[in-house]
Amino acid sequence: MTLSPSDTDPAATSEMPSEPAPTPATPIGTTSNRRRQIGSVVLPPFLLGLGILGLWYAISYLVLAERRRFLLRPPHQVIEKGFLDTSTFSEILSGLVSSARVALIGLAIAIVLGMTIAVIMSQTKLAERAIFPYMVTLQAIPILAIVPLISFWFGTGQTSRVVVCVIIALFPIIVNTLFGLQSAERGAHDLFTLHHASRLTRLRKLMFPAALPAIFAGLRISAGLSVIGAVVGDFFFGRGDVGIGQLLRRYANRLQGEELLAAVIMTSALGVCVFWFFGWLQNRAVGKWYDPSSSGT
Amino acid sequence: MTSTSADAASSLRPSAGSLAFNEISMVFPDGTEAIDRVSFSVERGEFVTVVGPSGCGKSTLLKIASGLLEATAGTVEVDRERLGYVFQDATLLAWRTVQRNVELLAELHGFDAAERGRLATEAIQTVGLAGFENHYPRALSGGMKMRASLARTLTLKPPVFLFDEPFGAVDEITREHLNEETQRLFVAEGFAGLFITHSISEAVYMSSRVLVMSARPGRIVAEFEVPFDYPRPRDLRFEPEFARLSGEISHALRGGHS
Ligand SMILES: Nc1ncnc2c1ncn2[C@@H]1O[C@H](COP(=O)(O)OP(=O)(O)OP(=O)(O)O)[C@@H](O)[C@H]1O
Ligand SMILES: [Mg+2]
Numbered sequence: 379m380t381l382s383p384s385d386t387d388p389a390a391t392s393e394m395p396s397e398p399a400p401t402p403a404t405p406i407g408t409t410s411n412r413r414r415q416i417g418s419v420v421l422p423p424f425l426l427g428l429g430i431l432g433l434w435y436a437i438s439y440l441v442l443a444e445r446r447r448f449l450l451r452p453p454h455q456v457i458e459k460g461f462l463d464t465s466t467f468s469e470i471l472s473g474l475v476s477s478a479r480v481a482l483i484g485l486a487i488a489i490v491l492g493m494t495i496a497v498i499m500s501q502t503k504l505a506e507r508a509i510f511p512y513m514v515t516l517q518a519i520p521i522l523a524i525v526p527l528i529s530f531w532f533g534t535g536q537t538s539r540v541v542v543c544v545i546i547a548l549f550p551i552i553v554n555t556l557f558g559l560q561s562a563e564r565g566a567h568d569l570f571t572l573h574h575a576s577r578l579t580r581l582r583k584l585m586f587p588a589a590l591p592a593i594f595a596g597l598r599i600s601a602g603l604s605v606i607g608a609v610v611g612d613f614f615f616g617r618g619d620v621g622i623g624q625l626l627r628r629y630a631n632r633l634q635g636e637e638l639l640a641a642v643i644m645t646s647a648l649g650v651c652v653f654w655f656f657g658w659l660q661n662r663a664v665g666k667w668y669d670p671s672s673s674g675t
Numbered sequence: 676m677t678s679t680s681a682d683a684a685s686s687l688r689p690s691a692g693s694l695a696f697n698e699i700s701m702v703f704p705d706g707t708e709a710i711d712r713v714s715f716s717v718e719r720g721e722f723v724t725v726v727g728p729s730g731c732g733k734s735t736l737l738k739i740a741s742g743l744l745e746a747t748a749g750t751v752e753v754d755r756e757r758l759g760y761v762f763q764d765a766t767l768l769a770w771r772t773v774q775r776n777v778e779l780l781a782e783l784h785g786f787d788a789a790e791r792g793r794l795a796t797e798a799i800q801t802v803g804l805a806g807f808e809n810h811y812p813r814a815l816s817g818g819m820k821m822r823a824s825l826a827r828t829l830t831l832k833p834p835v836f837l838f839d840e841p842f843g844a845v846d847e848i849t850r851e852h853l854n855e856e857t858q859r860l861f862v863a864e865g866f867a868g869l870f871i872t873h874s875i876s877e878a879v880y881m882s883s884r885v886l887v888m889s890a891r892p893g894r895i896v897a898e899f900e901v902p903f904d905y906p907r908p909r910d911l912r913f914e915p916e917f918a919r920l921s922g923e924i925s926h927a928l929r930g931g932h933s
Binding site for chain 1: 741742743758760762764766768769770771779780782783784811812813
């Protein structure tokens with residue numbers, strides 16, 4: 379038996395969206411209108427950027443006396459010595475790559491470890507209650523306080539840098555994954571119960587997919603933290619590859635203001651890229667179905 | 676329909692497509708008395724609706740029937756293997772398209788992909804959602820979500836069908852259309868239907884029998900046979916007999932006095 383919406387059900391017909399799926403409202407307007415909108419998005423930060431550059435120049439030339447100008451070199455000198463000088467710039471880049479690799483390895487370990495812990499916590503209330511206080515404690519320890527301990531145990535090589543990343547990136551992954559796993563609706567759980575779903579089936583087909591938006595949100599935070607961890611670790615641990623932390627320290631010690639600023643700018647750029655990349659990944663993974671405005675359907 | 680009478684042991688089990696409550700009482704751990712000695716049964720080919728004031732234990736009754744809750748006293752006889760249960764909310768999985776949502780139960784019951792696809796396509800046709808297979812729930816209206824939810828349950832071709840105020844959240848017009856579709860399904864499949872609603876007109880239009888529950892603790896206080904033949908025309912709602920019966924039920928709901 380078939381009921382076609384066209385003849386039996388005016389309601390269904392009226393419900394039919396004319397497009398395959400409603401997309402978030404995009405501004406419709408004339409070209410000049412759109413240009414004006416782009417202008418309104420791009421112009422304010424651009425103007426502020428100009429203002430900051432102006433301020434920078436003013437401090438370099440008007441506030442700082444000649445002999446103290448090394449504290450803040452004017453922008454064009456930073457570009458000249460930090461970015462256009464090939465040997466310096468490639469030194470900064472290779473430091474960045476080394477630190478990025480450490481951050482990535484640390485993040486990967488934190489993801490595997492954190493998600494495993496979160497899954498265990500989601501399966502029994504007992505495990506959740508037992509583990510949670512320690513997670514909070516771990517989170518509360520300032521990373522600098524355990525750096526000596528880490529170097530004591532793991533030396534001052536690459537391993538220690540990775541350990542710092544793992545420790546700093548772990549908590550958001552656990553918390554977000556756990557929150558996500560517990561976010562599946564009561565009704566959906568009932569449905570799985572009614573149809574005798576096994577624990578594993580429930581985890582794979584209900585809890586885990588429901589957790590994805592939260593997991594990606596956590597991933598984004600942890601990725602940023604992992605970069606910070608890699609830089610901080612590299613700053614304190616001298617053995618192994620020279621990362622961006624070592625460079626920052628070296629440039630600061632030698633009063634190389636231009637190089638120091640260039641390294642700082644490049645480090646922020648890495649952080650921004652990582653944040654942007656994981657945002658993109660999140661959108662790719664759950665953007666099609668996730669509706670942040672409603673908690674359920 | 677042939678009824679197979681076998682040995683004594685199997686005669687104790689419910690016949691396919693029937694549901695019986697025997698002296699069911701429910702007291703929640705916090706002391707809330709939700710249901711008080713409710714007994715009735717729904718046979719195959721019967722559509723029974725329970726109406727009652729909010730909080731009188733209607734949902735609790737369905738949860739007990741489905742096994743989601745254990746009654747504190749009394750027994751339920753029902754075959755839970757392929758029980759259909761449509762919740763008040765659509766409870767679609769947001770990350771699955773309509774097609775994959777409708778396939779879910781067949782998936783949980785271990786049907787292979789081809790069979791799943793076939794069952795889902797058929798059910799989607801039946802509820803009039805053809806063309807929306809690849810939409811995600813967030814792109815559906817409330818009424819369409821309810822259809823998808825109904826289709827999901829239909830894939831199991833359940834002999835016993837529980838509905839917990841499935842159309843409570845949709846507008847009047849959509850509700851009437853969903854009522855008609857559900858009634859057609861009932862006529863075609865002849866399942867045993869147990870339906871919950873707050874709407875008296877919905878109750879009379881859909882059911883072969885209407886049970887009235889009292890306020891908490893819920894008790895069955897009145898029972899009405901609905902004499903109209905299936906399938907029922909849409910305009911039945913405007914017949915004097917329909918109005919008279921609705922009036923009686925409404926009276927019983929208010930506790931039998933004015
Ligand atoms: N888990 C629970 N623990 C304690 N009390 C509960 C629980 N579930 C339901 N109740 C109580 O049992 C009573 C019946 O609840 P139920 O959900 O069955 O009502 P209902 O008739 O379906 O109401 P409505 O028409 O509003 O859906 C209510 O008073 C409710 O507060
Ligand atoms: Mg209810």
